Amino acid sequence: MINFELSDAISKTRERMHMMAEHMMRPIAREYDEREHEKPWDFLNTAWSLSKNATVGPNAETKQQGEDAPAKKKERGPSELNLRTCVAVEELSWGDGGLYLSIPGPGLGGAAVLAAGTPEQKKRFLSRFKGDKPVWSAMAITEPSCGSDSAKIQATAVRDGDHWVLNGTKIFCTSGLMAGDPKNSQGFIVVWATVDRSAGRAGIKSFIVDAGTPGMTVAKCEDKLGIRASDTATLIFEDCRIPVDHILGSPEVPKTSEGFKGVMATFDATRPIVAASAIGIGRAAVDLIREELEKQGIPIRYGVAPHQLTAIERDFMDMETQLQAARLLTWRAAWMMDHGQVNSLEASMAKAKAGIVVTQITQKAVEMLGPLGYSREILLEKWMRDAKINDIFEGTQQINLMIIARRILGYSSKELS
Numbered sequence: 541m542i543n544f545e546l547s548d549a550i551s552k553t554r555e556r557m558h559m560m561a562e563h564m565m566r567p568i569a570r571e572y573d574e575r576e577h578e579k580p581w582d583f584l585n586t587a588w589s590l591s592k593n594a595t596v597g598p599n600a601e602t603k604q605q606g607e608d609a610p611a612k613k614k615e616r617g618p619s620e621l622n623l624r625t626c627v628a629v630e631e632l633s634w635g636d637g638g639l640y641l642s643i644p645g646p647g648l649g650g651a652a653v654l655a656a657g658t659p660e661q662k663k664r665f666l667s668r669f670k671g672d673k674p675v676w677s678a679m680a681i682t683e684p685s686c687g688s689d690s691a692k693i694q695a696t697a698v699r700d701g702d703h704w705v706l707n708g709t710k711i712f713c714t715s716g717l718m719a720g721d722p723k724n725s726q727g728f729i730v731v732w733a734t735v736d737r738s739a740g741r742a743g744i745k746s747f748i749v750d751a752g753t754p755g756m757t758v759a760k761c762e763d764k765l766g767i768r769a770s771d772t773a774t775l776i777f778e779d780c781r782i783p784v785d786h787i788l789g790s791p792e793v794p795k796t797s798e799g800f801k802g803v804m805a806t807f808d809a810t811r812p813i814v815a816a817s818a819i820g821i822g823r824a825a826v827d828l829i830r831e832e833l834e835k836q837g838i839p840i841r842y843g844v845a846p847h848q849l850t851a852i853e854r855d856f857m858d859m860e861t862q863l864q865a866a867r868l869l870t871w872r873a874a875w876m877m878d879h880g881q882v883n884s885l886e887a888s889m890a891k892a893k894a895g896i897v898v899t900q901i902t903q904k905a906v907e908m909l910g911p912l913g914y915s916r917e918i919l920l921e922k923w924m925r926d927a928k929i930n931d932i933f934e935g936t937q938q939i940n941l942m943i944i945a946r947r948i949l950g951y952s953s954k955e956l957s
């Protein structure tokens with residue numbers, strides 16, 4: 541059964557991440573929102589040195605998973621990697637959603653390696669996150685003509701002797717600049733491409749492209765509404781040659797679309813993480829409103845009959861309830877993954893709920909504070925801008941609702957699209 545009490549290790553992680561969020565991220569959040577495309581190197585280097593050798597923290601167990609022998613894993617019992625990551629990400633995003641996305645570490649690319657890589661690949665690629673220099677990874681799925689329907693990917697990977705040759709364009713790649721440019725990193729980008737267009741979904745595979753591989757260019761970085769401290773890059777692949785063993789999982793093209801499920805499994809790990817980030821931003825807004833109401837001597841009277849509550853009290857309690865509902869869905873999805881259970885439905889539920897909740901909470905919070913909420917004097921208007929992305933990337937609200945409907949009603953993607 542699920543236990544709602546967090547382990548000591550996770551509670552310690554939460555405390556450490558909260559310290560980092562409060563003392564290192566909040567003070568620079570406004571500055572790096574306004575200086576989009578500039579990197580907070582002091583913060584990034586410190587965050588890296590704090591997390592790279594950590595025995596607790598979002599990076600720690602990911603590296604361990606890449607290194608452990610099976611016997612040692614058995615000894616440690618069920619992993620807490622996903623739940624611990626969600627708890628850590630909520631705290632960091634409470635500090636700042638854009639800065640959190642810029643922190644070096646295994647990130648989305650690492651999650652893809654864990655979900656689709658062989659044991660040898662996990663060990664090899666994740667061991668990069670141990671050195672002295674910060675290392676980033678990123679995941680490149682979206683293309684100019686496909687985002688929501690990732691089965692329509694146009695980028696190609698063609699086998700040529702000991703190499704795969706990649707061609708295509710990827711857009712909106714989070715941390716694509718940091719992970720792809722060798723000036724910044726020894727990192728890598730996980731790129732989705734088809735090895736056989738005629739095979740449809742079954743032909744889509746994911747590939748590791750090391751930073752600085754000839755043929756991969758970081759073409760531009762987007763100017764954005766929110767999460768402006770995080771870079772979002774366009775990557776162009778022109779006859780980009782990568783070693784043959786840089787394909788994640790098997791190179792075989794199965795007869796059915798089963799193979800596509802392997803790459804899609806990445807989302808089962810990453811959607812709860814995005815949900816956790818949304819919850820962190822939403823919690824920042826709720827905490828701020830609570831403080832403002834206290835300052836103005838407006839109490840929240842819990843336990844009073846609903847018809848006696850003021851509109852502000854009702855709104856505030858609703859914000860808290862929605863946030864808690866999103867958090868519980870997120871923790872369930874993460875816990876299931878830690879226990880080896882299939883969580884695709886729950887991962888989409890968590891992502892859809894948290895994405896809409898954070899959007900509504902931050903808008904309501906701005907509304908409650910009126911002109912102060914809209915002003916750049918405090919961070920609330922920024923959180924409202926940062927919130928929206930959680931309802932877009934890793935599957936939009938509509939796409940996640942459709943996945944939920946398919947899974948509950950037993951429809952295939954052909955029957956309900």
Ligand SMILES: Cc1cc2nc3c(=O)[nH]c(=O)nc-3n(C[C@H](O)[C@H](O)[C@H](O)COP(=O)(O)OP(=O)(O)OC[C@H]3O[C@@H](n4cnc5c(N)ncnc54)[C@H](O)[C@@H]3O)c2cc1C
Binds near residue numbers: 685
């Ligand atoms: C800041 C930022 C960072 C990102 N980071 C990454 C990243 O790291 N890696 C990556 O690969 N991608 C990334 N993305 C891309 C993101 O995942 C896509 O934008 C998203 O999946 C939507 O795809 P699309 O842009 O093609 O929109 P579309 O698929 O064209 O969708 C447009 C609208 O139509 C709706 N829609 C589409 N199909 C349906 C349907 N069948 N039923 C109902 N409604 C539908 C969508 O919900 C959406 O509202 C990022 C995007 C942004 C803005």
